[in-house]
Amino acid sequence: MKEKALFLLLTSALLFASCSNNEQSSNSDDEPSCQEQTWYQDADNDGFGNEENQLNSCIQPDGYVPNNDDCDDTNNLIHPDAPEVQNNIDDNCDGIIEPAVIECNSDSECAGVCLNNVCVDISTPVPSEFVKHYFTHDLTNINIPYRFFRPQGADTANTEYPLIISLHGSEFFVSPENIFLQGDFATYMALAWIEEGNQEEYPAYVLAPNLNSSIIGENSDYLGWGTNISSDFIEKLLDFIIQNENIDESRIYITGHSTGGVGAWQLGSKMHDKIAAIVPLSNAFTPSSPTFDEVASQIENDIFENLPVWSFNHRADDGSPGSRALFEALSNKGYNTINTHWVDNVEYNLSENDIRTHIEAGEKYFQTEYSYACSNCHYAMDVALKAPLLFEWLFKQKKE
Template sequence: MSKGYYTHTRVTDFGPYVTKIVLPLPAPVRAVCPESFSVYVRRLDERGELLLLPKSWMAVDDKEESRGYIPVKKAYPSDLSGEPMESGDCVALELAYGPLHQLASRISAPKGLNVFVNMRFTITQTGPLETSEGAVTGLVYDYPLGESCPCSKGWINDTSRTAEPLNYGYYLPQTVEPGPRPLIIWLHGAGEGGVDPSVAYMGNKVVALSSPKIQAYFGGAYVLAPQTPTFWMNDGSGEYGRTGKSMYSKALMDCIEDFVSRNENIDRDRIYIGGDSNGGFMTMRMFLDHPDYFAAAFPVCEALYDETITDEDIAGIKDKALWFTHAKNDPVVKPSETVEPTYKRLIAAGAKNVHFTYWDNIKDIHEGFKDQEGNPFEYIGHFAWIPLLNDDCTLDYDGRPVTIDGEPVTLLQWLSRQKK
């Protein structure tokens, strides 16, 4: 007889993955090994049909059926939440995940935009299992009982009450201390547009902004992640052009102001805006158009071509707080056409609180991802949001640490200190 399983999702540097499966047992166990179970997955669309998906992020035209076995890296007795126990009524299976194990990913882009996919697992007992009531054989788990994602705890989806509504996800500061709290706005990249705002904060590790560590920097902060139906760089043509305009400029500003007006405890002197790629473009667009509204901006691999920025634009933000992040080997948004000349123009104009962390490359230092040779995995150079969201940005364009009152700070620590 088949049984049900529970899945646990974690938002990693490479997006959300099912990293653990929990299997209820007929009797408690004290020991289990990874070879005792095999895990097979089928990734399905909303109609329940097997997806044909790209083999990698860059090879979008090279597709294959999204099904197969996921290696089990670790197994142990657990409780129903998946916590290890000396003797447990459940078994927890930790799965291989990451860039080389995309079958465990909760999202993909079958039509160009990232969406959550339906995952159907079949977990089969393949080795001996001794319980308190004797040996158990032939266990098969093939239907879901529930799923959890602790990383996204506290996030809520909503829609702006505006003339051109935008979906968004948001997080409320979990603090009992009185007084107004700052607002961090995150604008997603091109792949996270669409109709499910969960993708705007889970497609990449935006939920890190609600983590205890980052929240502590700000003394508790609101986080707002608006979602565009298409992409922020859409100037109305539906193409990725070089006009520097967006058809969503007014809709986004209306969405932000609607959210601020309905959360009276937001400190209007501490509203920060940032985002990656397309969202980096929109960060710059909003900062240029509304320089007095935001206390600081932190664009990542931003895609606003410098040729569209006027000298008047530069003069309007040179005295504002701004910290760029980009990688030199970005193959998608060339820094020589975007951030580099813009940064240099700001410095030449006399900017004092403008910084630029310029990575040589983006390597994994947190997840333990390895390439096929066993070396730390090197991400595509476009993924500069990974060190930003891991709070690893510390150096300025000259290679020296950014400091406040003589003390080195990370980008997010610096951000928390900015005020209009």
């Protein structure tokens, strides 16, 4: 009897253990599995990792970050968000080394020539791409980055070239500095002007300032091109460029995409004594906005009497009504406005010969609305800046 009781006790214990194990196994199936990812060592603690030292883990290990963008993990002053300084070091990991500044008073002190009290190596070819620089704005003491393109022949004595000022849209106001003009998205407003074919026929300097998220974080008064601080920065940067380059001051133009298109209208009117023409691209105006009222009042005050405009939008874009209203204001002032394709529901459909005839006649105010099929119709620049007649018209415009 005792043996039977002992047998039943052992059987019950085994059944209980089996059930417990099944419950544990079932519960473990409900827990999320570990999702490993690659982490990179950040030895200098600057937020950017070293590609050569990596490990995989479900959680972020101490001293590791999820990116491998650092080009020198022994120096926390060198990383993609660092300001580029003229010190023979690639401070921001973009592959471009700004040569150290050697001050001078005469050519005899330089291996090349002394230009504006700085030694310049005349054997160095002019780059065929944008070069990154910084300009310290005295009102805020912020180093603001800008990209600058110098045309072939820019160093030739007594040869002056036009200047394009290209203003970016809102996507770059909220992006980090190292994102600017990278990839295809929203960059053509600046990159189109330096394409080889365009530079061969219409050589020009191109200036592309960048008011990025760090700058907005330091001083929100930079949020927009038409604010007093932003416009003061552009005016002072322009003066600096004119002093240091062979700029044809009669042919300085402003263009821009979206918010930059609004900026082209605003800064063009504020700087009308220096600007020969503006090219707003998909400007983000609405007729009820304060910025619209600001530009409309400048039109009413005849500021645009000698400021030519060629505006481009897609007719389905939200900014088109703003452009239409501004051109209506120009027309009401007695200016002869030329509509090339559409305006609202009216199709004009001028031929290239028709448009060229207007250009040769010296017309100064052109409005183009496109009607091509598009899923995102806010990028008229992708079509406008491939139109040869725009270049032909723009580079004819001169400030008297």
